[in-house]
Amino acid sequence: MIRGLYTAAAGMVTEQRRHDTATQNIANLNTTGYKQVESISHSFPNVLISAMQGGIVKPIGRMNTGVFAEQSMSKFVQGDLVESGKTTDFALSADLRLADPATGANIPFDASGKYISDTGEIIHQPQAFFTVQDNDGNTLYTRNGGFTVNPAGELLSSGGYKVLGADGGPVVLNGTVDNLKVDAEGNLLDATGAPTGVRLGISIVTKPQNLVRDGNGVFHAEDAQAAGIRYAAAGDNMQVRQGYIEGSNVDVTQVTVDLNAAYRAYEANQKVIQFYDSSLQKAVNDVGRV
Numbered sequence: 543m544i545r546g547l548y549t550a551a552a553g554m555v556t557e558q559r560r561h562d563t564a565t566q567n568i569a570n571l572n573t574t575g576y577k578q579v580e581s582i583s584h585s586f587p588n589v590l591i592s593a594m595q596g597g598i599v600k601p602i603g604r605m606n607t608g609v610f611a612e613q614s615m616s617k618f619v620q621g622d623l624v625e626s627g628k629t630t631d632f633a634l635s636a637d638l639r640l641a642d643p644a645t646g647a648n649i650p651f652d653a654s655g656k657y658i659s660d661t662g663e664i665i666h667q668p669q670a671f672f673t674v675q676d677n678d679g680n681t682l683y684t685r686n687g688g689f690t691v692n693p694a695g696e697l698l699s700s701g702g703y704k705v706l707g708a709d710g711g712p713v714v715l716n717g718t719v720d721n722l723k724v725d726a727e728g729n730l731l732d733a734t735g736a737p738t739g740v741r742l743g744i745s746i747v748t749k750p751q752n753l754v755r756d757g758n759g760v761f762h763a764e765d766a767q768a769a770g771i772r773y774a775a776a777g778d779n780m781q782v783r784q785g786y787i788e789g790s791n792v793d794v795t796q797v798t799v800d801l802n803a804a805y806r807a808y809e810a811n812q813k814v815i816q817f818y819d820s821s822l823q824k825a826v827n828d829v830g831r832v
Contacts, residue, residue: 557808564801575686576790621791632687636780673743674703
């Protein structure tokens with residue numbers, strides 16, 4: 543009976559985290575470049591139960607010991623592009639592909655940016671990010687291209703981080719903000735439309751599932767090599783759109799369903815605990831009196 547209490551309590555904690563994840567997604571529905579978070583739940587390891595009688599062990603079966611919210615995964619699919627008209631606003635439009643090592647054909651990713659191979663391996667679609675640097679010199683990645691310019695002419699992210707160029711240094715404007723022009727490959731252009739030699743540092747992350755969310759719309763990689771991070775090349779199917787920003791990719795319908803499902807599951811586990819509590823009360827106060 544006590545074990546049932548622990549199992550139901552674990553279910554309540556899991557559903558609470560699932561509910562918090564759904565509310566976080568709803569709260570960031572209009573946040574530029576926000577990527578939807580999905581809560582991943584797993585069961586605790588099963589326990590093998592056996593009966594012993596007269597020195598003979600007889601297997602009974604397996605017992606599940608509950609569920610827990612193991613991790614939160616970001617969904618990196620493309621959000622809708624919204625025109626802002628500002629010269630310092632940028633959005634990335636990318637549809638990057640990976641070749642199947644066995645066939646050489648492009649891997650057919652689903653709508654969530656995933657592909658499950660015949661062996662059960664989950665492969666995530668590569669994603670493009672703006673590259674920024676915080677005050678401590680750490681390299682971060684973001685899809686929020688709502689930039690500003692400081693008095694020194696440096697391009698800054700919405701969080702105040704320096705936007706890096708393809709050379710790894712901060713992007714510094716030579717002219718005025720009104721004359722800022724950037725082509726589809728991220729090259730900064732002068733008044734005549736000629737490249738200035740400065741290019742936005744667009745990072746391609748081959749394994750975006752390795753990125754860690756830091757808040758404020760930025761991510762970091764604990765191991766850049768394991769994440770397969772590189773700067774964008776000429777052959778990448780990616781464009782920089784000036785005067786646009788990328789909206790969040792939150793699926794309102796799905797998030798609302800998840801929110802209600804988490805609430806109902808939490809309520810069901812709560813009733814199970816109330817039942818066990820009532821049964822224990824009777825066992826202690828009524829049966830124990832006999």
